[in-house]
Amino acid sequence: MPGHKRGQGIDRRFAALMGETIFRLDLPELPELEAAVANAETLAAQAYGSDRAWFLTNGSTCGIQAMLLAICGATCGQGDKVLIGRNCHKAAIAALVLTGATPIYLPTDYLLEFDLDLGVSPETLELFLQKHPDAKAVMLVSPNYFGVCGEIEKLVTIAHSFNVPLLVDAAHGAHLGFHPDLPISALQAGADLVVQSTHKVAGSLTQSSILHLQGDRIASEQVDRALQILRSSSPNLLLLISLDVARRQMAIEGKKLLTETLRLATEARSRLCQIPNLRTFDQIAVPTLDPTRLTVMVERMGMTGFAADVWLHSQLDVMAEMPTLSQLVFIFSLGNTQNDIDRLIYGFQQIGKEKGKREREKLVPITNYQLPITIPKSHLTPRAAYFAKSDRIPFNQAIGRISAESLCPYPPGIPLLCIGEEITLEVVEMLQCILRSGGIINGASDDSLETIRVVN
Ligand SMILES: Cc1ncc(COP(=O)(O)O)c(C=O)c1O
Incomplete structure (x- = not known):
């Protein structure tokens, strides 16, 4: 072999x-x-x-x-x-x-x-x-x-x-x-x-x-x-x-490489903050933040992170690591260059201008859902729910039932609903909203989220 x-x-x-x-x-x-x-x-x-x-x-x-x-x-x-x-x-x-x-x-x-x-x-x-x-x-x-x-x-x-x-x-x-x-x-x-x-x-x-x-x-x-x-x-x-x-x-070059990564991240943060309606945060707002992560809040531009992600990627080949309803998260690492930062800033400048606005009109409006959603009640251990008999039923009729699946927006892969938890209206609406807005839901046996497997 x-x-x-x-x-x-x-x-x-x-x-x-x-x-x-x-x-x-x-x-x-x-x-x-x-x-x-x-x-x-x-x-x-x-x-x-x-x-x-x-x-x-x-x-x-x-x-x-x-x-x-x-x-x-x-x-x-x-x-x-x-x-x-x-x-x-x-x-x-x-x-x-x-x-x-x-x-x-x-x-x-x-x-x-x-x-x-x-x-x-x-x-x-x-x-x-x-x-x-x-x-x-x-x-x-x-x-x-x-x-x-x-x-x-x-x-x-x-x-x-x-x-x-x-x-x-x-x-x-x-x-x-x-x-x-x-x-x-x-x-x-x-x-x-x-x-x-x-x-x-x-x-x-x-x-x-x-x-x-x-x-x-x-x-x-x-x-x-x-x-x-x-x-x-x-x-x-x-x-x-x-x-x-x-x-x-x-071990040998980490400090030198990360110095440059941190420089790029700092520059990106400060340039992005000058673009109207965009917000980011730093270690002053969130003291235990790793500054090589950049979260850009796009909701005041009237668009979801999913829509901004599609626009940046399709128009300028700028790829965020994680889009959410309200944000785009970028990872700066030793692989990034000044050119990446310049493209990132240019992309957001363009989104803010007319060209971006016309594209935005076609986009799904942002949810008004109250965040964060309440953690659903846990009724069975994940193992008990996994091995329990289960039925597939329409998603909208599943409120109050125990989920036999873990459903997570991906990224970040954090379940909004864990296997063994009670399905709530809030969770159903949030998952459907993310899917409608262009997000990906992972873990569902029915990708369309029309049905879900519940414990019998
Ligand atoms: C917080 C967290 N833990 C674990 C993982 C899984 O890591 P891996 O892809 O290396 O298996 C991920 C993947 O995105 C993650 O975000």
Whole structure:
């Protein structure tokens, strides 16, 4: 293996496109490579400041599932309790289905002015730990899609004061810790298990992530055991190589590269603020913000983020990372150049001018829905709901029923409705509004959202 035998049997047109080297490096697991990967993981642990690192070739999705599988489960009936931020990624809900753990969802704070999720506050975590001191773990997202990191040091201290490990989905935080002007990373703050999508913001290939462990609250054998179940027995060597290269790049050049990234982000923010009806925010408004994330509020231009995204992409090849009803979120990384910033600013200037206005008239009007919507009541664990008998019924008749699906706008992949939760009118209307406005809803067995699967 592989069948193409180091490129000899690969389709010739594909080889002409890709070059030969890539296929020579596409090797199966070999004993000498195992040692090299182990060395690379040790170097990654050193660079990021953890005690042990695991390279993952199935993204942070795999890391999130491994974190929970290492700690929580259900032998029979009710599973172990895990306190989990309700802004978690759908991978965490999938992990709850796999493990059978019982989620206690933690509400997150919200900043109305910028339609912004601020994550779980220390006060909320403390309150919930007092109510549920038997929780096996706390799982939080930091930074979130908007770059809000939250008071991660305080959150770590609180979890540890209850002797509960803190697991952090830092999918968006693989660059933190490499520049003094960035918020501190979850690892620097002392979290026990942290997963980072190196591919999202650092320089590795898509799907490559790193899972880190520190301290002695969780034994590394527990993580090994979980990964034995979840990982492929044929990890892609190119992805593993790219993780090692990205680690090296960050360790050696990270500060210099991020200085330029931060400069570009600062310039973009200040130039965008001069465009009428556009708003952004910075660390003054949101102190724990990662400044390499830029959220542009477009609602005062009379259009949704979805519409602005389509316009920018189709007219100028400017791509936002995440459109929402009211915003566009951009990621600045070491791959951006001055030209990208100039195009971004030009694009928004054009949207603001007549040409943009004519296009806008065709667009779906923005919703007046009250945000944030109320978290639906949870009736069944995700696992119980997943394995329960279910029926498909019209979406509009599903109010009051228990959902057998998790539905999330994608990005960011945070379920508005989790499997096992009660379907509310508010959620139905919000999901339909997002779909109508050009957003994508992920997780639905019926993409049109005309029907939904509910627990029988
Ligand atoms: C907060 C968060 N966690 C986890 C993930 C999944 O990461 P990956 O794509 O590396 O599997 C994502 C993906 O967008 C995410 O936004």
